[in-house]
Amino acid sequence: DGGITQSPKYLFRKEGQNVTLSCEQNLNHDAMYWYRQDPGQGLRLIYYSQIVNDFQKGDIAEGYSVSREKKESFPLTVTSAQKNPTAFYLCASSISGSLGQPQHFGDGTRLSIL
Amino acid sequence: QQQVKQSPQSLIVQKGGISIINCAYENTAFDYFPWYQQFPGKGPALLIAIRPDVSEKKEGRFTISFNKSAKQFSLHIMDSQPGDSATYFCAASTSGQFYFGTGTSLTVIP
Numbered sequence: 001d002g003g004i005t006q007s008p009k010y011l012f013r014k015e016g017q018n019v020t021l022s023c024e025q026n027l028n029h030d031a032m033y034w035y036r037q038d039p040g041q042g043l044r045l046i047y048y049s050q051i052v053n054d055f056q057k058g059d060i061a062e063g064y065s066v067s068r069e070k071k072e073s074f075p076l077t078v079t080s081a082q083k084n085p086t087a088f089y090l091c092a093s094s095i096s097g098s099l100g101q102p103q104h105f106g107d108g109t110r111l112s113i114l
Numbered sequence: 115q116q117q118v119k120q121s122p123q124s125l126i127v128q129k130g131g132i133s134i135i136n137c138a139y140e141n142t143a144f145d146y147f148p149w150y151q152q153f154p155g156k157g158p159a160l161l162i163a164i165r166p167d168v169s170e171k172k173e174g175r176f177t178i179s180f181n182k183s184a185k186q187f188s189l190h191i192m193d194s195q196p197g198d199s200a201t202y203f204c205a206a207s208t209s210g211q212f213y214f215g216t217g218t219s220l221t222v223i224p
Contacts (some may be wrong), residue, residue, distance in 0.1 A: 004157075031210060040123075042203060043158075043214040050210060058211075090157050100146025100165065100207050105157030 003027065006091050006106035012114045013078065013085060021076045021109045023091030030096055032074035033103065036060060037088040046089075049074055050096075078111060086112050117141060118206050120215025127222050133191040135218045137204035140185060144206040144213075149178065149189050152201045152217075161202070162189070194222045 004025045013019045025032065031050050035043040045058030049068040063082025068074055074093075078085045088110050092103040119138045127133045137147075146165055150158035164171045164178045164187065171178045177190040191198055199222050204215040 006157075033212070035214075040216060042120075042216040043212075045211065048211070092157075094210070096210065102148055102160045102163060103212060105150075105159070107155070107157045 004091055004093055004104055004106035006089075006109050008109060009107070011109055011111045013111060014114050016080045018077055018079050019111070021078070021089055021091075021111070023074045023076065023106060025072050025074075025091075025093045025104075027093055027095075027104060028071070029093035029104070030071070031094045031101075032068065033092040033094075034058075034064070034066065034074070034076045035090045035092065037090055037108075043090065046076065116216070117213035118204060118215045120204050120218060122218060123216070124219040125221070127194045127220065129194065129196060129222055129224050131194050131222075133189075133194045133198070133220055133222070135189045135202055135204070135220075136186065137188065137206075137215050138184075138186045139206050139213075141206070141208065141213075142185070143208040146207040147178070147180065147187050148205050148207070148212075149176075150203045150205065150214075152203065158203055191220075194220075196222045196224050198222050 007022045033048040034046040047066040049055035065077045090108045091106045094101040094103045148163035149161045151161045152158040162173050162176045175192045180187045201217045203217050
């Protein structure tokens with residue numbers, strides 16, 4: 001069953017702590033994306049990667065970091081520098097990052113502050 | 115600055131009615147316009163998409179109308195059903211980057 005798996009579904013962060021959200025895809029897609037979803041603001045792009053070992057900042061990259069060491073994996077770290085991390089985080093992938101291709105989304109991770 | 119403007123924010127429709135959601139954009143470089151449906155606690159799922167060389171695309175009860183000169187596109191849901199109650203997002207894409215509208219919460223009343 002092909003798709004995108006995000007884990008965990010719920011995550012809690014303490015002050016000063018870094019946390020990492022997992023995103024794995026078995027669709028053999030080249031491009032992967034991280035979005036943040038807040039009520040009434042739609043989806044905002046944090047980082048994206050069009051190919052292994054390469055990634056680009058999106059509109060709201062401050063306080064976040066990513067890596068793309070494998071085609072199927074694109075973990076997102078929410079660092080302590082992100083002062084308002086409470087949100088719903090969505091990972092997506094598409095066949096190609098350079099052409100208009102549909103994105104497929106995971107079911108998200110909800111991050112809250114303890 | 116919102117690259118894609120979506121309206122209305124919320125919509126209530128009677129079962130069997132037509133739901134219409136509108137989006138507008140400014141960047142003429144956009145070359146792909148998808149619509150996504152999202153249920154609570156789930157990720158968005160692709161519903162239907164259109165490219166700017168086509169003025170209309172229909173898939174079942176869902177239709178996209180695209181007006182290139184006005185830089186507007188809309189989603190029409192015919193014969194709306196309670197199961198269509200969800201949040202709908204329009205998006206526009208160029209060079210692999212996607213820009214999303216702020217979403218429309220649709221409620222279909224039985």
